[in-house]
Amino acid sequence: MKEKLYRRGWNEADVSLHTPARAERGKSLRGYHNEEKERAKKGRIPLFFATDDNYLPFLSLTLESILENSSREYEYEIYVLHSGLREDFMAKILRYSRAGFTLSFVDVTERLKGIAHRLHIRDYYTCTTYFRMFIAEMFPLYDKAIYLDCDTVVLGDISELYAYELGDNLLAGAPCEGVNSFEVYKRYVAELGGLDPDYFFNAGVLLLNLKAFREENFYGQFADLLEKYKFKVIQDEDYLNVLCQDRVLRLPRAWNKTPVAPDILPREDLRIVHYLMTWKPWRYSDIPYQEYFWEYAKKTEFYGYIKKMFDGASKADMEKDKLVEKNLKALAEKEIAREDGYFKVYGKRYGKIG
Structure with a gap:
């Protein structure tokens, strides 16, 4: 099977280089790991995003800010996962290549x-929020x-x-300010999931140990847990925290600072600003931190489109x-009160990888 891939300068034959199918034709994952080490020596960094048409315009800000602020000593290989996008939007984004x-x-x-039929989707979310679960298996190189995230x-x-350095950790993530700023979500994490809210990470900024994901059959374990229990509140983030518990490198909050938390950091202390939940400067x-959003929005081809969204709110x-x-x-609150809640039925360790 081939995933559809659009990239400047690539032809259809190249697509198979980025799917598990090639490994099945005789090239071992060990070979891919050796390739990855060589790529790292050359200073290549893979970055992944997942989006639909609603958030694709905001990806332009993220890319613009990475281009402006990141080291030129590295080459960045960027992949945007999707399930159908506007061609005109994609064309504008491809100009960053x-x-x-x-x-x-x-x-x-x-x-x-x-x-797809097993995924729980609420309010403004779509299936794209689960796409990060596929990365390790789709990109064995x-x-x-x-x-x-695109916001x-x-x-x-x-x-x-x-x-x-990730070591034996499955990923690195920063504490979720969207959880820790509200008592109800802290209780939800602790009582429904059996997890420590202080160590519950936000999934919008992650450093992934893809090698460990494959070795531990992360996708298979995710699919198994998805079959047994549907988390409805924080969705994919719930699954990631349950599966990866005790194997997470905690990042400083500066790498995932949100407008939700009351403390405001100066620009020199910020690394990534994440406009999560309903804290959207385009509305x-x-x-808080909206000045950085508009600073980079003005530099993109989507500025007029985004400004129109703001004016039309x-x-x-x-x-x-x-x-x-x-x-x-x-x-x-409803999920916390469930007699068949995850922690009450399965206990703390069920679903935990390793």
Whole structure:
């Protein structure tokens, strides 16, 4: 099976280089690991994103900020996972592709077919939030990679994130400010999942140990847990935290700083700003760190489109956001009260990898 891949300068024959199918034709994963080491020596860093049309315009800000702030000593290989996107949007994003900063679109629709009916999707989320689960199996040539959400602005050098040594950890992530800023979500994490809220990481900025993911059959264990239990509140983030518990390298909050937490860091202390949940500067004019969003939005071809979204934001849109927040907290309370909740039925260690 081949995933559809769009990339400047690539032809159809090249696509198979980036699918597990090639390994099945006789090239071992050991060979891929050796290739990855050689690529690392050359200073190549893989970055992954997952998006739909709604968030693709904001990816331009992330790419713009990476280009401006990251070391030129490395080459960046960027992959955008999707299940169908507007051609005109993709064309604009592909203009960021250049020497040392290559960009590819990978259609994962076929990958979704086996599990899509089991995925729980709420409010403004789509299946794209689960795409990061496929990276290790789809890209066996990489042993380590960065994953970023598209609603991020990178103010630091992204190569410094890649430089963290993962050891035996499955991934590195920063504490989730969206959880720790609200008592109901802290109770949800502790009581439903049996996890420590202080160590519950946000999945929007991750350094992934792809080699360990494959060795531990991460995708198979995710599919098994998905079959047994549906997390409805924080969705893919719930699964990642349960599966990876005790094997997570904790990143400084500067690598995933959000407008949700009350403490405001100066620019020199920030590495990545993440506009998560309903804290969106393209809808509101009072969002902490919004100045960085607009600084980079103005440098992209999507600025007019994004500014129009901001100007067109209505009171009804804002009321909808309030309803989303209210309903999510109510859902968290409902899940906490379940007699068949995850922790009550399975205990702390069920689903944990290793």
